[in-house]
Amino acid sequence: MDTGHLLGLACAVGATTGGAWWCLRRLGEARHLLDTPTSKIRSAAQGYVEFYGVLREQANTAIVAPLTGKPCLWWRFRIEEYQASGKSHSWRLVDSGSSEGWLLLDDGTGSCLIDPRGAQVRPTTREVWRGNLRHPRGPARSGWAAWFSAGKRYRYSEERLHAGQPLYAIGAFRSSGGGRQGLDVGAAQSEVIGQWKGDFAGLLQRFDSDGNGRLDEQEWNRVRLAAQLEAEDRHRQHSQQPAQHHMGRPGEAQPFILSSAGEDELARHFYWQAAGGAVLCLAGALATAWLLGVTRL
Known part of the structure; x- marks a missing residue:
């Protein structure tokens, strides 16, 4: 060809x-x-x-x-x-x-x-x-x-x-x-904890009750509970917009x-x-x- x-x-x-x-x-x-x-x-x-x-x-x-x-x-x-x-x-x-x-x-x-x-x-x-x-x-x-x-x-x-x-x-x-978004509690909680870890010194100051410079299991439970409450509050405020x-x-x-x-x-x-x-x-x-x-x- x-x-x-x-x-x-x-x-x-x-x-x-x-x-x-x-x-x-x-x-x-x-x-x-x-x-x-x-x-x-x-x-x-x-x-x-x-x-x-x-x-x-x-x-x-x-x-x-x-x-x-x-x-x-x-x-x-x-x-x-x-x-x-x-x-x-x-x-x-x-x-x-x-x-x-x-x-x-x-x-x-x-x-x-x-x-x-x-x-x-x-x-x-x-x-x-x-x-x-x-x-x-x-x-x-x-x-x-x-x-x-x-x-x-x-x-x-x-x-x-x-x-x-x-x-x-x-x-x-x-x-x-406008309250249109549902709340994924686990994801929202993880996001808040991730933000708090960015200031780990502040995280210790808030939740290290025994002052040993680290967070034990009981203190981490308090962190997770506080993060869940913070995530729910943020979602509530966002839904009111x-x-x-x-x-x-x-x-x-x-x-x-x-x-x-x-x-x-x-x-x-x-x-x-x-x-x-x-x-x-x-x-x-x-x-x-x-x-x-x-x-x-």
Whole structure:
């Protein structure tokens, strides 16, 4: 088999494998969205959940989009440079980024803080425009800098989430405070004892009743009883605090999605992408079979 046929075969196998992987992934994500019932923040069970709500501003938090300078709650941007060589031309990515500030979702029954890191964020607000500056908000160039940058073209894109916009969120949910956590007495007791051992001199001062510089079995029993009482008191105080809800990236292979569109629209989009992956897989398989037949391997 010559080099051309080997390269073609490698591309065909890659298309088959990649198409199959993409199809199965998008089908799995669509099923997760449709099979997960919508929950209310106030009564949601701990674990993998989905919410519908509205984005709210947080106190003492001011976020400004980097390319437009517009206030928002979350942003993502891309800066590309136009490159041409002969008859070929393309846009080359020169800079990109996204914000990592937490979002506040309100569904009428409660509020939930969302860590967007690792999420598929799909906002509806998107702006695309072009210019001749490396950064659209950068200072105008003059002198030699202007001469060297003459003729350069850039394409900018910026996506944003704003306060008051609807948001669909699916991910790992957890709550603290509000009496929602049970007490693991053994683990909590061990944690308190571990903290006390960090100041062993203080531990001896409190529990070494005979002053011999060590703790015997009876004195250790007193330590364990005092640590249990301390752990129970800490848990009681923590339970009296208002409940705080958080969502973040699931630990398992489950989708983490934040979207301005609802689950039905997202599922349709994923099904179309899965169909595209299936077509690519089929085309790659047919090409692979044809190349193997031509080369008689």
